[in-house]
Amino acid sequence: MIVYSATKARFKEDVMTNDIGGIIFDAFRNATGRSTGRAEIESWMHSLQYMDRVLNDDEIPHDAGVAIEYHLPQTSKRIDFILTGRGRDQRESAVLVELKQWQKTELTQSDAVVITRFKHGSTEVLHPSYQAWSYKRLLEDFNQTVQEEQIGLFPCAYLHNYDDDGVITHPFYSDHIKRAPIFLKPDALKLQQFIKTHVKYGDSTRIMYRIEHGKIKPSKKLADELASMLKGNREFVLIDDQKVVFEKAKRLAEQASEHTKKVLIVEGGPGTGKSVLAINLLVALTEREFVVQYVSRNSAPRLVYEAKLIGHFRKTHISNMFSGSGSYHAVAPNAFDCLIVDEAHRLNEKSGMFSHLGENQIKEIINASKLSVFFIDEDQKVTLKDIGDKEAIRNWAKKLGAEVVEMSLESQFRCNGSNGYLAWLDNNLQIRRTANEVLDIREYDFRIIDTPSELHDLIKAKNKNNKARMVAGYCWDWISKKKPLLKDIVIGDYKATWNLETDGQAWIIKPDSVSEVGCIHTCQGLEVDYIGVIVGPDFVVREGKVETRPAERSKMDKSIQGWKKLVKEVPDGGVLRIDAIIKNTYRTLMTRGQKGCYVYFVDDETRRYFAERLQFGPAAESIIEKSILPSHEEAVDLPFRRLGSEEARPYVNCVPLYDLKVAAGGFSNEQQMDGCDWVELPEEFRPRKGLFVAQVVGESMNRRIPYGAWCLFREEKGGSRNGKVVLASHREIADTDTSCHYTVKIYESTKEIQDDGTWRHTSIILRPDSYLPGYEPIVLNEEQADDLRVIGELVAVLG
Numbered sequence: 001m002i003v004y005s006a007t008k009a010r011f012k013e014d015v016m017t018n019d020i021g022g023i024i025f026d027a028f029r030n031a032t033g034r035s036t037g038r039a040e041i042e043s044w045m046h047s048l049q050y051m052d053r054v055l056n057d058d059e060i061p062h063d064a065g066v067a068i069e070y071h072l073p074q075t076s077k078r079i080d081f082i083l084t085g086r087g088r089d090q091r092e093s094a095v096l097v098e099l100k101q102w103q104k105t106e107l108t109q110s111d112a113v114v115i116t117r118f119k120h121g122s123t124e125v126l127h128p129s130y131q132a133w134s135y136k137r138l139l140e141d142f143n144q145t146v147q148e149e150q151i152g153l154f155p156c157a158y159l160h161n162y163d164d165d166g167v168i169t170h171p172f173y174s175d176h177i178k179r180a181p182i183f184l185k186p187d188a189l190k191l192q193q194f195i196k197t198h199v200k201y202g203d204s205t206r207i208m209y210r211i212e213h214g215k216i217k218p219s220k221k222l223a224d225e226l227a228s229m230l231k232g233n234r235e236f237v238l239i240d241d242q243k244v245v246f247e248k249a250k251r252l253a254e255q256a257s258e259h260t261k262k263v264l265i266v267e268g269g270p271g272t273g274k275s276v277l278a279i280n281l282l283v284a285l286t287e288r289e290f291v292v293q294y295v296s297r298n299s300a301p302r303l304v305y306e307a308k309l310i311g312h313f314r315k316t317h318i319s320n321m322f323s324g325s326g327s328y329h330a331v332a333p334n335a336f337d338c339l340i341v342d343e344a345h346r347l348n349e350k351s352g353m354f355s356h357l358g359e360n361q362i363k364e365i366i367n368a369s370k371l372s373v374f375f376i377d378e379d380q381k382v383t384l385k386d387i388g389d390k391e392a393i394r395n396w397a398k399k400l401g402a403e404v405v406e407m408s409l410e411s412q413f414r415c416n417g418s419n420g421y422l423a424w425l426d427n428n429l430q431i432r433r434t435a436n437e438v439l440d441i442r443e444y445d446f447r448i449i450d451t452p453s454e455l456h457d458l459i460k461a462k463n464k465n466n467k468a469r470m471v472a473g474y475c476w477d478w479i480s481k482k483k484p485l486l487k488d489i490v491i492g493d494y495k496a497t498w499n500l501e502t503d504g505q506a507w508i509i510k511p512d513s514v515s516e517v518g519c520i521h522t523c524q525g526l527e528v529d530y531i532g533v534i535v536g537p538d539f540v541v542r543e544g545k546v547e548t549r550p551a552e553r554s555k556m557d558k559s560i561q562g563w564k565k566l567v568k569e570v571p572d573g574g575v576l577r578i579d580a581i582i583k584n585t586y587r588t589l590m591t592r593g594q595k596g597c598y599v600y601f602v603d604d605e606t607r608r609y610f611a612e613r614l615q616f617g618p619a620a621e622s623i624i625e626k627s628i629l630p631s632h633e634e635a636v637d638l639p640f641r642r643l644g645s646e647e648a649r650p651y652v653n654c655v656p657l658y659d660l661k662v663a664a665g666g667f668s669n670e671q672q673m674d675g676c677d678w679v680e681l682p683e684e685f686r687p688r689k690g691l692f693v694a695q696v697v698g699e700s701m702n703r704r705i706p707y708g709a710w711c712l713f714r715e716e717k718g719g720s721r722n723g724k725v726v727l728a729s730h731r732e733i734a735d736t737d738t739s740c741h742y743t744v745k746i747y748e749s750t751k752e753i754q755d756d757g758t759w760r761h762t763s764i765i766l767r768p769d770s771y772l773p774g775y776e777p778i779v780l781n782e783e784q785a786d787d788l789r790v791i792g793e794l795v796a797v798l799g
Contacts, residue, residue, distance in 0.1 A: 002212055003028045003069035007203075008055055008083070009062040015052040021045030024068060039119070044068075047099040050160040051081055054192050061085060063202030070208065072138055073216050074291060074368075075323075076330045079135050084207040085199035092207050093152040093198045097191075098132040098180075100159045105167050112176055112315040114168065123353075127173050128157030130315055133180040137317030141222040142291065145214030151207060154198045155180040158191055175314070216291055216335075223287045226318070229309045238280055242273045245407050249281050249373055252405060253290055256370040258334045261402035263366060264373045265390055268409030269422060270591035274375040275525055277409070278342045279305055281373065282321060290337035295365065297325040297346040301525040304509055326351030328368040329358030336369040343525045344374035345381050347388035355385075362388065363396045372402070379431065382520050382585045383559035384566065384577065421446065425590060428613055429583050430546040440615045441699065442707065445530075445596030447771045448611050452494040452534055455600045458703075458771065459532040462596070463514045467529035470496070471518045471589050473582075474557040475536030475602075489517055489534070491602065520559070520585050523592050531593035535601045538582055541609040548582040559585075598771070611773055639710055639799030640679040640693065648678040655681060655691045655712075681712065682798065690715040693798065694727070696744050700768040700775045701725070705744065705797055713792035721747040725794035728766060730780070730787055745769075745778065747790070764788055 004027045006014070014023050021044040029035060048068070065084035072079065081097040106115035106122070112130035115122050126134075132155035139146045139153055146153065162168060162184045169182065183191040238246055245266055256262040268274045278294055285292045296302050302322040310318055325341065329351050341347070351357040351364075358364055366372045378389050390406070397404045421444040423436040439446060449455040455470070462468040476489045480497045487495035499507040499516045507513050507522045517534070538552040550563045560581060567574035590597050601607035648654050657677040679693055692713055696705050704725065705711060713727055729742040745766035764785045768775035780788055 001031055001071040002067050002208060003031050003071075003078075004067065005208060006066050007062065008060065008064045008066055011066040012052055012055065015049060020048045020052075024048070028069065043099075043101055046101060047080070047158075047160065050158070050188070051097070051099070054158075054188050054195070055083075057192055057196065059196050060192070060199060061202040063204070064199050065203035065206070065208055067208045070212070072135060074142070074293070074331060074335045075138070076327055077135065077138075082208060083195060083199055084203040086201040086203070087152065087198050088200050090201070091152050092149065092205065093154060094207060094211070095195050095198050096132055096135055096153060096155040098128045098135075098155070098157040100128050100157065101161050102159055102168075103161050103163075104165065107167050107170055107172065109172075112173070114173075120354075127168070127176055128159065129155075129173065129176040129180040129182050132157050133176060134315075134317065134320060136180070138320050139211065141219050141317060141320065142216050143211060143214045144217055145210050147219050149210070151211065152198065154194075156191065156194060157182045158187075159184050160188070161185060217289045218286045218291060222317075223289070226283045226286055226309070226321075229283075229311075229318075238273075238277065241409050242277045242280075245409065246277055246280055246284070248405070248407060249371075250284060250288075253285055253288070253338050253371050256337070258370060261334070261366070261369075261397075261400065262371045263393065263397040263402045263404045264371065265393055265404065265406045266373065266375050266409060267377065267390065267406070268375065269377055269379070270588070271527065271594070272409035274377070274409060275301060275305060275342050278340045278373070278375055279309065281338070281340050285338050286321070291335075292338045292340065293321055293323045293336060295323050295325050295327075295339050295341045296343050296525065297348060297361070298343060298521065298524060299324065300508070300522050301342055304526055307509060325361045325365065326357065328361070328364040331364070331368040333367050334370050338371040338373065339365050339369040340373045340375075341365060342375050343380070343388075344376040344393070345378055345388040346383075346386050346524070348385045349387050360387075360396065362392055363400070366393075366396055366400050366402055372397075379426075379584055380524065380588050382524065382581055382588060384562060384581065420444075422591065424613070425587060428610060429587055431580075431583050431587060438613050438615045445598075445707065446614070447596070447598045447699075447702065448607060448614070448773070449532075449598050449600045449771050450773075452489075452491050452496075452600045454771065455532045455534070455598055456494070456496065458598055459530060460514055462530040465529070466509065466511055466514075467594075468532070469508055469514060469518055469523070469528050469530075469592075470516070470532040470534075471520075471523055471592065472534035473536035473538055473585060473589070474519050474554050474559070475538050475552050477554045477556050491534075520588060524588055527592050527594050529594050530596045530598065531589070533586070533589045533597060533599045535586060535599060535603075535606065537602050539586055539606065540603045541606040544609065546583070548579045550578050550582065553582075614772075640681060643678050643680055650678060651687050651689045651691075653680060653687060654678040655687050655693060657693045659694070685712060685796070691795070692792070698744075699772050700770050701744055701746075702771055703769040705794075710798045711744075712795040712798055714795050715792050716790045721790060721793070722749060723747070726766075726790050727792045727794070728788055728790045730784070730789065742791070743778065744794070749785075 004024055014020050017023070021041040024044045025036065025041050067082040067084070068080070070079045070082055079096050080099040083095045085093065087093045102116050104116065108115055108124065110124070112127045113124050114127050115124055136153040136155040145151065157180060159168065159182065164184050168184070169177065181194065183194070249264055252262045252264055266274065282292055282294045294302065294305070306318060306322050310316055325347050347361045348355070349360050351361060374393055376388060376390065381388070394404055420436055421439060423434040424439040426432050427434040427436050449458065459468045459470050472489060478488055478498045479486050480488050488498045489496045496517050499513060499518045499522055507516070507518050508526050508528065536552060538549050540547050540549065550560050553560060560578060563574070563578050567578065590599065599610070601610065643654050650656070655678070657679045681687055692715070693710055694713060695708060695710050697708055699707055724747055725744065726747045727742065727744050728747070743766060746769055748765040748767055750762045762782055764780045766778040768777065
């Protein structure tokens with residue numbers, strides 16, 4: 001839709017009436033059926049007078065086309081000013097001008113983002129050059145007329161009130177300025193020359209009319225580009241029931257039309273692959289020339305999945321494929337072929353910064369698209385504004401005449417694939433009763449840590465592939481936002497800051513952000529390998545019953561803003577809603593870890609409550625009664641290769657793999673050569689006699705040796721052992737993990753020099769090194785120490 005369309009000559013006549021603002025306002029009201037505020041009318045009045053002066057050059061043809069306020073299809077975005085005609089080579093062209101009345105901006109560390117001040121305060125906004133260029137790419141990527149008729153588009157920005165202060169033109173934004181030059185207060189003649197370069201002859205072919213009526217479909221170039229990004233990207237591979245839903249969604253897209261609207265509701269818990277499926281659908285449907293967008297209320301999933309697709313954090317034209325859920329209140333019905341809504345439980349009723357736009361986001365999304373796909377988990381509603389649930393989607397679909405199809409994702413790919421962990425978590429957060437009262441930590445690496453400092457150190461140690469992060473309940477004010485030198489989260493000696501504002505919603509994948517602490521708003525819908533969670537004072541357990549305490553939340557947390565009024569007006573229902581939000585928050589935080597979740601509880605009674613519901617064994621059966629190695633099909637993830645008898649050359653290209661029971665038995669010659677497997681070590685280790693591999697099962701050494709890790713040991717040859725990790729056996733040892741007479745611990749001893757110059761042990765301590773409670777040192781007195789046999793010394797944890 002174009003609000004105002006004329007020639008350059010007619011535009012200049014309208015400006016001379018001194019009422020160009022009123023003329024545009026009348027045209028706007030006639031075109032949209034809506035009104036607008038005085039501020040926008042005044043902006044038209046001022047900015048268009050500046051453009052009139054720029055066009056005051058006879059070399060810019062009088063019959064060039066002028067279009068003002070062109071509404072880009074499928075969006076609520078508008079291009080302020082367009083001049084059309086032909087260039088020197090007779091090619092049809094359009095100059096796209098983004099007009100701003102700004103006078104000052106502030107630099108940010110976020111790509112293509114600046115801070116400027118409006119009536120209600122300072123706000124982060126897109127850099128005008130990126131804004132203008134993104135409009136060009138929207139037209140090139142989705143307008144068939146532009147694509148097939150090769151109309152040249154030349155974007156720029158004009159800030160006619162802005163004196164160059166080095167901020168808006170800072171080198172940080174240079175890539176965007178190159179693609180769409182920016183003209184400031186003294187640059188009217190430069191803008192004039194830019195226009196003359198691209199529009200030398202008039203518009204006799206109604207270029208903007210043809211663009212406005214061009215068919216909307218994604219270009220093949222865009223589809224190919226998206227497909228190439230997805231190809232070979234292991235993070236986006238579809239498995240099991242993801243593939244079933246994927247195929248169903250594609251069929252529904254083919255069937256959907258303006259008259260047969262479709263709605264697909266896909267329910268899935270944490271880690272069932274909802275987002276992976278959403279991205280695959282975005283790419284697949286774009287390849288089929290459907291107009292599609294990925295939608296989320298929270299910007300974190302959009303930024304993170306866009307970055308994972310393109311491989312960096314810079315803004316590109318792919319950004320146009322990702323949109324906020326509040327973007328559809330002014331979009332025409334059925335403007336899209338498909339809208340894919342991730343985290344649909346987070347949808348709000350109203351849109352806009354001040355929640356003053358539109359009626360209902362669910363309604364507006366269904367209305368704007370022939371097929372709407374909603375990925376939802378109702379147990380992840382974490383704010384009072386979250387309205388997304390299946391019943392609401394069904395109701396709006398019925399009102400809008402859309403057929404509803406419902407499917408679910410069951411396969412668990414997060415939390416080590418453990419549905420048991422999720423059921424245990426629901427039971428002990430008291431979200432719902434399940435049969436999983438106790439968690440066997442062999443299923444999933446869940447640990448309770450003694451201090452927040454130890455927790456953060458553990459997460460930093462696990463951050464080998466930038467996939468471990470620290471998060472917390474929002475119980476501490478974000479004071480570092482305005483005072484960067486101050487710490488936000490202070491618990492005893494532990495001091496940390498919330499995630500940097502400069503990292504924004506992409507915090508969870510920014511390379512150095514492991515030193516900071518994230519919250520629910522920067523991690524929902526995303527995952528890491530290991531998550532560290534600080535459970536704040538808003539969630540406590542008293543005498544076995546969970547109590548949620550909203551008053552302990554930071555006053556800066558808007559997720560439960562207005563809770564006191566709600567509880568006063570609706571006592572029972574209000575309390576239940578607040579209770580669910582706080583529980584859901586910790587459920588969401590504690591299910592972000594694909595391989596492990598480590599937790600520090602601020603409250604001691606709460607810590608004991610969860611610790612009592614962990615099971616640490618028995619583990620002996622798994623290493624004594626069963627085969628040392630899994631079957632060949634299961635061995636693919638082992639940190640070594642098993643060699644057959646034909647290939648194995650003992651201690652030349654391999655070392656033995658022992659059951660710890662065998663190892664503790666003494667390594668007789670027969671045991672060394674018979675009944676054991678031979679394995680090839682990683683290339684950094686040279687096979688030699690005395691080395692052997694064994695699996696360590698248990699949690700008593702989990703600071704150094706993860707549960708079930710395969711370790712390389714060296715047979716004991718004498719010498720000092722103090723401070724070393726050893727495999728030892730003793731007839732009086734009953735190891736906490738294995739219930740057997742051997743153990744892996746840190747060796748410490750005290751000695752006494754005798755009169756004859758010899759020494760003897762006065763005591764030996766075998767000390768655990770665990771994040772978990774309940775593991776005590778094994779202390780052997782002088783008499784017991786004589787019977788201790790050190791079998792081997794730890795060389796390395798292989799994996």
